[in-house]
Amino acid sequence: MQHYQLPNSDLKLSRLAYGTWHLGGSWDKTPLSDELKKSTAELILTAVDCGVNHIDLADIYTLGKSDEAVGLTLKANPSLREKVILQEKFGIIVGADNDFGPPGRYDFSAKHLTSSLERSLKRLNTDYVDIITLHRPDPLVEYDEVAKAFDHIESQGMARYFGVSNHSAVQIQLLKRYIRQPIILNQLELNLLHHHLIADGILVNQMGQQDSRSHGLLEYCRLEDIMIQAWSPVAGGQLFRVNPNDPTHIQKTAQLIEQLAKEKGTSKEAIAFAWLLRHPMGIQPIIGSRNPERIKASVLADDVSLSRQEWYSLLEAARGAGVP
DSSP states (O other): OOEOOTTTOOOEESEEEEEEOTTTTTSOOOOOHHHHHHHHHHHHHHHHHOOOEEEEETTGGGGHHHHHHHHHHHHHTTTTTSEEEEEEOEEEEOSSSSSSSSSSSEEHHHHHHHHHEEEEEEEOSSSOEEEEEEEEEOOOOOOOHHHHHHHHHHHSSSSEEEEEOOOOHHHHHHHHHHOOOOOOEEEEEOTTTHHHHHHHHTTTTTTOOOOOOTTTHHHHHEEEEEEEEETTTTTGGGGGGTTTOOOOHHHHHHHHHHHHHHHHHHHHHHHHHHHHTTTTTEEEEEEOOOOOOHHHHGGGGGGGOOOOHHHHHHHHHHHOOOOO
C-alpha cells in the first residue's frame, strides 16, 4: 500500500487506517469474551497483512475494552508493536457505566488527559502511542491545561505527536497559541453523504449555502500541513445499499458506486474510499469494519483511480445537484 509522509513528523502512514470503535463488543463493563479477543486479533492482523500500518483508537471505545482487545493482540504478537502506528483519542467522558460519574461530558483538564492516557497505555500493553488526539472540542477548555498535559505527555515519552478530532479551524488556531507541539492531523466525519467539508469549497458566494462552522476548514488544514482523517468514510454502509425507501440522492449514489465498481472490476468499498483518496490534500479514510473480507475489499481502493469526471459524478449524485 502507498503511504503518506506526515508533515512535521517522521511518520509514514498507510493511505488507509483501521478503526477500533466496536472491537470490544458491548458498551458496558462485560468482560471481553474469548471470541472477541480472537476476532480482534484476526481483524488487526488482516489489516496489517493488507498493508495498513495505522490503528485508530479512543479511550472511550466500548468503555476501554477496544483498547484492551488491541493490547492483548499486541501482547500475543510481540513484533507487531513496531510495525504499527497507534493513535489514541481522549477527552470524552461517556454518560453511563463509566468510572467518572454522570453526565456525559468533555474534559480537557491536564489531570484528566494525562490519567486517561496512562489508563489507555496500560490497557494497550505499551509504554507509548505514536499520536494522541483531542477527541471533541471542550467548551470549557482552558488551553493552559491542555498545554500542561501535552508537555507532560511528551516529556514522559507517552506520545510522540499530537492531533485533534472534530475541530474547526478557529479552535485549532486557538489551541496552537498555547501549545509548543505541532498539530499534525484533524479527524473529521467525511464521506459522500457527509460531503459538506468538500462542497463548502464550491459554494463560495452562494446565498444561504455555506455551513459557517466548517467554512474553509479543509483549506485551512491544507495550508497548515494538517492531515485530514475521514471517520465514517462509507456512511455506516448506506453507500452500498440501494433501498427504495431511502432519499433519491442516496439511492443514486449507491447505484453509481455499484456501476463504477463493476466497470473497474473492483469492490464497492474501493470506490467509496477512492473518492476520498482522489482529493489532492491526502485524506486518510479509516476502515471501520469488523469483517475481514470487508477490510480486504476496502484496501483495493489503493489501486483505484477515479477520473475527474467520475469523481464529480459521484459528488453530483450525493448532493442531488450539479456544481453551481
